[in-house]
Amino acid sequence: MWKRYLIPGIVFTALTVFVLYPILCVIFRSFSTGHGAGLDVYARLFSNPGLARTVWSSIGVAIASSIVATLLGLCIAIVVFKTDLPFRRLFSATAVLPLIIPGFVATLAFIFLFGRNGIISYQWLGLDLDIYSWKSVLSVQAVDFTTIAFLLISAVLTTVDSQVEDAARNLGASEWKVFTTVTIPLVRPGIIASLILIFMRSMADFGTPLLIGGKFNTLASASYTQLIGRYDMPMASALNTLLLIACILAFWLYLRAQKSQSAVRAHYVAERKNLNLPAPIRYALWVMSLLFSIYILMIIISVFLAAFTKHLGANYALTLEYFCMLPQRSLNSIINTIVFASGAAVTMSFTGVVLAYICTRTRFRGRGVLEFIATLPFAVPGTLIGVGYILAFNQVPLLLTGTWVIVFMLVLIRELPLGLRSGISVLEQQDRSIDEASTNLGASRITTFFQIILPMAKSALLVSSLYAFVSTVQTVGAIIFVITPGTKLLSVDVFEAIYKGEIGVAAAQSVTMLLVSAIGVAAIYLISQREATARWMRKVMAQTRSI
């Protein structure tokens, strides 16, 4: 009997310690004063106009970038999946490319392109722009998050049954009417999900405002500066708690929307057919997609240029001097990154299936709670988890600060929602009766798990762990708070180099990081040649990229 609770019990304890406890630490810290509990910190926060303003700055930019990114994503998805215009493969490839370009690398490129010495703004147009403002934050985020919108919307768009559109045509609807009254309403679940998830991502993004916002601050970036710049832990906790409230509210909305929409989705592979939209609209959408693709390619090109030239914008002499600095500056980080990312990826995908199995196939009483805690890192901003890890693991018996364990656990926890989600979606696709057949033939639960369930999930798990690898290579959000000189990661090196203005080094490090990611992506691409895996991946990836 106790055996039934052994594995769930271990998982439960681990999740409580490494997910729930740090989050609670932050919340408690924000409400604690020198003499018990109170709202002192919040009073201090709202009496400081600069900090008080971050609440509305965050929400404003988040709403704006979620709308812009969703529209862009929708536009590209329609061109790619609903027209026969040229360059569709290029568009869909560049639309997912930002997955391997972390926000801070996109920011770096934005500076190269539009900064004081920017290739476009200064070299071409002769403008002298001050780019450090909320507008730049919005631009960088919108482009970066378009990927999420594209993935979510195309996941739904590709399952829209063209027969329904044909039915509308048969009843006399023009192509435009078919589009507005049939296609768009059917895609609405994807649009809503995209709006909410991008809102959350944008709220939690501290890097972009920090690097390019100038005086503009958001809750997330302010919490970083309050902690790292001023060592004001209570204030960082309070800012993060406010951020958490917004993100949890948004996540709750997202779950509600998901629930009410689940009935609409077709469960079969639908026949796909193009929409013959009016020419001006079609070409407008196409031009938008083309501009987007060009911009994404320019990001990559400019980062490469900056890494291999003396001084981008002034001296184009080719050089390897920045790469020569890498072994000395970042060798440890590169090794750490590869080791941590592979370790986390493998652990994550295995843990994910075990969790998914407990949550969907057993009658363990706490399974709802288990699923909730394991999903939390998806909704909880990285800065909050980072601060939480500092607070939680700074004293005996959980003294982990400064060790590699804390960094590894943090990386693992951040990828856990992806593991759980992909585990659940794999198990959902597996026929329950196969599980029962194994039991019927005399296999125990453990045997069934290792002989049947795991092998069947193999390729899907490989893809999700590679994806976790790629996403870990670029992650900065929570890690930056717990990193020590001994446990540095490449992404943090890049971030710090940009922050300090060492542009050439940052570019060289970025290129290295992109290459490491690219290896993972190439592997994913090879495995997901099959359409079914590709579709599955689009859905899971879009929903679970942690914020």
Next chain:
Amino acid sequence: MDAKSNGSDTVNLAGLDLISLSKSYGEQKVVNDFSVSFVKGELFCLLGPSGCGKTTILKIVAGLLEHDGGKVILEGQDITDLPPQKRNVSLVFQNYALFPNMNVFENVAYGLQRRRISGDELKRRVEETLAFVHLGDYGNRRVHEISGGEQQRVALARALVVRPRLLLLDEPLSNLDARLRADIRKEIRRIQRELGLTTVYVTHDQEEAMSLSDRIGVMKDGHLEQIGSPQEIYENPSTRFVADFIGHCNFIEGEINDGILSLLGTKFHVQERDLPEGKKVICSIRPERIRIITSAGSDLRGIIQEAVYLGSAVHYQLIVEGWRNPVELIAEVPVSQAIFGIGDSVGFEVKPEDIRLFPS
């Protein structure tokens, strides 16, 4: 077959007994006080419309579904609380549930490996069983490379190779096309007879049940309406539901007075005496038991509304005039005698013994 044991409980030592099984999902009772004895070596069909609880019963017998009450007694042994792995009761799933990560041989070998059988014996038994279902050369094939009918036979082999005490089949033919279905049906019957294996076969297809079973149990809403041989079920349905579910039936309102049935304005001396007099009854008549005659002298007359050609017979739809509301009847006539046209006024005959009476 039946033997007395511990007191008043009658236990079927050789076959399978289900004693007042029940199972609900929330408010809804899926299986309700369900009891039946399966005789050793027989093929018993549980027949009923979808959602009547047939599959639920199979899963309870296999131990894959926890039930609320009742007992499962296999060969005299109470296996109600035995975990599913230990029951040695093989279930063939509706969608076969083959392991997609294994080839045909590995699928069939799986149950033997769980029973710690390996080496030569494993190989020999798997190959024997594959040959038995005519799949001798299929061992190395992947399961998604073979056809539906072949997958079905792999599923059957996988179930048989462990020498189960009981074979459970859950709508095994529903995913096959009509022609293949007839072939596999014969195959299942052959295997079941050769092995003398007690078999419970779940289906919603009455034709399948009729052609395959030793006995049929007709189910409705989680309980048994009637148990009997295919012939008994067809000729003496005990409830209106059974009459309606098995084959075609005409249902007509009638009245009983002093043991005499008034039906369509005609009086019949019926045999059945178990119904109260002076009450309205529902009479069921099989279409093939209505004889259309050309002579003008018949009391029962109708006008032909529609003729449906079925190959071996013709179904005539009659409107019977003259008694309160017009009544529709279907009469089945062999093609050789089908000489009537739409609009013809014809007489017809029904023998009293071909009328079944049910409470109104």
